[in-house]
Amino acid sequence: MTAEAGENAVKVRRQVEIPVLGGRYLATFITFDNLADGKEHFAIALGDWQRSEPLVRMHSECVTGDVFLSARCDCGPQLEEAIVRISAEGGLILYLRQEGRGIGLINKLDAYALQDEGMNTYEANRALGFEDDQRDFTVAAEMLKALGVDHIRLLTNNPRKVAQLTDNGIQVDGRVGTRVYRNDHNERYLAAKKEEGHHALGEDEPCCPAHSKY
Ligand SMILES: Nc1nc2c(ncn2[C@@H]2O[C@H](COP(=O)(O)OP(=O)(O)OP(=O)(O)O)[C@@H](O)[C@H]2O)c(=O)[nH]1
Numbered sequence: 001m002t003a004e005a006g007e008n009a010v011k012v013r014r015q016v017e018i019p020v021l022g023g024r025y026l027a028t029f030i031t032f033d034n035l036a037d038g039k040e041h042f043a044i045a046l047g048d049w050q051r052s053e054p055l056v057r058m059h060s061e062c063v064t065g066d067v068f069l070s071a072r073c074d075c076g077p078q079l080e081e082a083i084v085r086i087s088a089e090g091g092l093i094l095y096l097r098q099e100g101r102g103i104g105l106i107n108k109l110d111a112y113a114l115q116d117e118g119m120n121t122y123e124a125n126r127a128l129g130f131e132d133d134q135r136d137f138t139v140a141a142e143m144l145k146a147l148g149v150d151h152i153r154l155l156t157n158n159p160r161k162v163a164q165l166t167d168n169g170i171q172v173d174g175r176v177g178t179r180v181y182r183n184d185h186n187e188r189y190l191a192a193k194k195e196e197g198h199h200a201l202g203e204d205e206p207c208c209p210a211h212s213k214y
């Protein structure tokens with residue numbers, strides 16, 4: 001028996017329905033056993049997610065942005081946009097425990113302190129001894145395969161995400177850009193993402209607070 005088919009294969013553990021964004025959208029939270037890095041990544045299924053080419057967002061954890069709607073980044077409104085758009089089209093959010101592009105909260109706050117002294121987001125990572133981006137999206141491909149999904153459209157502005165999923169056996173039939181949530185506090189962050197991180201940032205969206213929008 002191969003490892004993939006054996007008892008260590010990635011498997012769905014539980015599916016539980018949770019009404020999100022104040023009950024306006026019904027989400028199925030899906031947990032897994034045997035993910036490679038042992039972290040508590042989970043999927044959120046929305047709408048007709050078992051359709052062909054579901055719309056998928058790989059969303060990296062950002063406790064400051066996702067929970068506290070920090071304006072230093074764009075994660076909060078992007079997460080809300082993902083819930084709304086994916087509910088309409090059918091698909092999945094893969095909520096990945098990759099806080100701070102994989103360096104964790106404490107290091108992210110150190111990186112913020114360095115940015116307050118003038119570094120950009122990537123320079124700050126390097127000054128702390130990390131790569132620009134420490135994330136490995138292999139686990140996302142594992143989750144999709146466990147759900148029987150191998151052809152998707154991906155909601156992202158980050159070309160690295162498309163490349164890594166493709167390298168891990170998921171066919172990305174299209175990239176769908178998220179909107180750009182610019183404000184007085186995240187201007188430099190977004191500029192660095194575009195210029196150094198090669199993010200495909202499209203038109204700006206009038207911004208924030210995220211939860212007043214829908
Ligand atoms: N190390 C570090 N991480 C940050 C910083 N600001 C936000 N993050 C983290 O960055 C991750 C989100 O990555 P982004 O580069 O904003 O966007 P992305 O997920 O690569 O691309 P999109 O799919 O287009 O949103 C989250 O885990 C945030 O916690 C920062 O200044 N330093």
Ligand SMILES: [Zn+2]
Nearest residue numbers: 062065073075
């Ligand atoms: Zn963020």
